[in-house]
Amino acid sequence: MGRQHGGVTVTIARTLNAACEALAADPEALVLAGGTDLMVEINRGGRTVDDVVVIDRVPELQGWHREGDMLRLGATLTYAEMADPAFASLVPALAQAARTVGSPQIRAAGTIGGNLATASPAGDTLPVLAALDAEVEIRSHQGHRTVPLDEFVIGVKANALAPGELIAAIRVPVLDGPQEFLKVGPRNAMVISVASMALVVDRVGRTVRVGLGSVAPVPLRAIEAEVMIAARLDWAGGRSPTIHDVERFAELVADATRPIDDHRGSADYRRRSIEVLARRALIRAFGEPTP
Amino acid sequence: MSAVSTTLVGDRKREAGIGESPPRPDGVPKVTGEFAFSSDLWHDRMLWGGTLRSPHPSARIRSVDIGPAMAMAGVYTVLTHADVPGAATYGLEHPDQPVLAADVVRYEGEPVAIVAADHPETARRALAAIVVDYEITEPLVDPSLAEAAPPIHPDGNLLRRIHLRHGDPAAADRNDLVVVEGTYEVGMQDQAFLGPESGLAVPAEDGGVELYVATQWLHVDRDQVAACLGLDPGLVRLTLAGVGGAFGAREDLSLHVHLCLLALHTGRPVKMVYGREESFHGHVHRHPAKLWYRHHADTDGTLVRVEARLLFDGGSYASSSGAVIANATCFAAGPYRVPSADVEGIVVRTNNPPCGAMRGFGAVQTCMAHEAQMDRLAGALGMDPIELRLHNALTPGDRLITGQVVTGTLPVAEVIRTCAGSPSAATRPDQPMSRPGGAGRTADATHVVRGEALAVGFKNLMFSEGFDDSSEARCELQDGVATITCACAEVGQGFVTLAQQIAREVLSVEEVVLAPVETATIGSAGSTSASRQTWMSGGAVQMACEEVRTTLLVRMAAEYDVPVDDLVLADGRVCSLSGSLDVDLTTATIEPVTADVVHRHAPTFPLDADGQGNAHVSFAVSAHRAIVDVDPDLGLVKVVELTTSQDVGRILNPTQALGQLEGGAAQGLGLAVMEEVQVVDGRIRNASFTDYLVPTALDMPPVRVAALIEQPEPGAPFGAKGIGEPPTISSTAAIVAAVRRATGLDLPRVPVRPADIALADAAPRGAR
């Protein structure tokens, strides 16, 4: 079924089963979705080309749909598709994150599954998925399993996939409440994040959830800050938080970071950025603070 | 010798002639992707070349074992320094750079061995199989220690020192002067062209070699390549391949000698294309610099004396460092009247990446510093910074700090006035995407502060210090078609359009064919750099065309027995004013008319021991006004508006002029806020376009042209000055000044990094 290209077999899967079978036959094969990470790796000489299973034409992996209170996002859902207003109204932070990714060309080709599988600390959807407590649906020839996000991303560019497995979908909840995604980079577009933050509010569950990017090997949650602000918010009355609460929240979010110094920014700058983003995100969500 | 004409032939505009914007001949192919760049070269039976580079900034080579690579299937040859038959080293000013490293490597990325193989992947594997035994040595990476450090090269660590002394050294020995002092720093910028180094060498039957390569100056390449190959220059024939940007980075040799060596050794055509990361190691960068300044002025703002110490890091090899530091020193005080100056310019050798030519060539670094000083001085005087600049603006007849009198045009005050006086159209953005942080949506309106500032810069046009700077062009007019031959490298600047416009203007022809750009058919056109090709090669084309016109009219006058003064060339016809003769050009030139001229600009002279002398031909000045929005908490910047005025002599092609102004300003914006080759311990940490950031459409505002000051320059063809470099010079200085204005911070360094702003309050006062 595959085609030979200079010693490399390229399998263009048309069904999820076909993709899983191809991976079962050759568990070392590379999965290719949009190719915006993989081809860069290969061209840089960072990866030798093994056999390839192309998944961007598998209908079961495409698009998104609602399942009750949840959305099922196909692994090959692209950034451009996430900008769709219907999608953006359901998970605004994910749409905002998608809009910050790369250039129009990258957003047309790059997929959420690829972002997740790459598991870069700077992957822009990761903090949002962390804040949403996303679940990752993994498929293989043998069946499927579901893994929570914090068990899926296990280190810098390391994920929980076993050989022969692929990401089929990602499940995120549809929540009642504001959402924000903010990303800091030294260029106004097409830049790798130096620090990023997602804030999602669940008015029904009365929680505030914070996901942080580029400030640790894996996407982080700021649990202490989340608990603190949830307890201080006027859920029934809708009064905005006090200046003191906002400052305390920002401090606790910044405390949750474990940033490093690298050529893109210093640990100090990353920490400071997260503190600023936390303050701004909270104010965008709940309004200007009261004294 | 005849000279270029600074005026137009007639007062009427010619179709697609001077002052028009005809379409570029290479425009559509470039936009549609059909243009063949040097990386698209192809030849039957061609092999692929590759380069093994030093992973260390400083090491001794104990041994190189090519055996395992040679033994691989598909590998045709592996060469080292021992295989270089001619000169072991090359260089633009001093031949100090090895073709292939012999006993030491002096920068990370220095070529050590080269291979030719049947496939790029085979070449890559062969390179990995070469075993080099390095003894790592401590790299010299701090330029301030270079002079005192043990020499890392037989030629020593001092590449050039110029101590310029001008006017009365005691001029500032008064206690009624206002004095401001500052130390500034400029990071290492890259030219960031899109087309990586690439070329194809084909061995020739006569023992020579044909080299197709993207370059800025074919003939100087040829001479260096021939010397290294030990061949007569006539046996090394270069043809210009499609150039994907240059900006100075293609003035030095890169893969030229390597390709020829591989082709001559294998007897096969060999192609080589650098990868992006390799390209960052494969060409020179803009010199990083540390600059100390002290300005002394009267209380009315009149400059009395400027002192400066300029330390440029040349990296491991000389390249054009000597000329760069000369420019930095000569233009250190900016386009102002400075009666007394003491400027010491030093460029040293280190184990950092080699630095050389880049658009602006030494004047970029000093402009950022002298303009910061002028703003500081205005602050200390309580004077408007624009008034201060106007008060001290150079005018023709004034002396530069080199003692040279400005004899041509130099409308400094006009440029400042028009730029400062141009109304701004800047509004307050209502979208987070249009605020600092852009697509990251980080700033709300309340987080943003705005700043506005103006800066002025100037530099020389063409080569200086007595260099014999020439360009040759040939014009052949036959059957009404003009063919222009000139070795001017088209690197994107639009000479191909301009040469046609000039020929149409002078000869009144419609069709102008440009012959291939190669060394075999014509002499040197000089480099496409120093804002010189419109003047030099444009001038050569103009002169060749004028000679053809004269010859033709003389021939026609003799043939038809009419006085030559009675004949004109107009609308594609040779006519007599009296009406007795009217022949169309096609008929008139069945017998071809040819002229070949070498154009030289007015001579220049070396600088003396005090850095004084008539070292330069001509100057151009520009001003930028920048309006920026800054998010001080995150240190993010959005340049909202850039307005410019420039001294252009005369506009030959309005569209192309605008292209230079826009592109140059974008490059200047890059240096102001993001572009830096980050070097730590001699190693480049961001050798990719993922991490070496250049401005995107969301970073670069439209360039508003306040005024193009057209004062025809004596000695320049049609009076046109070079316009390529000034936009890069004053834009950086204006943007950083506006960021200073917005934040109230000193910001003595470019590029301004987000942490420089966001963490400024965390730094102790004295450390800023």
Ligand SMILES: Cc1cc2nc3c(=O)[nH]c(=O)nc-3n(C[C@H](O)[C@H](O)[C@H](O)COP(=O)(O)OP(=O)(O)OC[C@H]3O[C@@H](n4cnc5c(N)ncnc54)[C@H](O)[C@@H]3O)c2cc1C
């Ligand atoms: C110019 C440029 C700009 C970029 N900007 C950004 C940015 O701003 N923010 C950001 O986060 N990223 C950015 N990226 C990175 C990249 O675009 C994203 O990570 C993208 O989401 C990758 O998706 P893809 O479909 O292209 O993945 P691919 O390149 O096809 O695959 C990436 C990796 O994931 C694996 N993979 C893909 N799909 C699956 C699956 N369903 N199951 C298992 N494994 C899978 C592949 O085997 C491979 O290892 C940029 C890349 C480029 C080239």
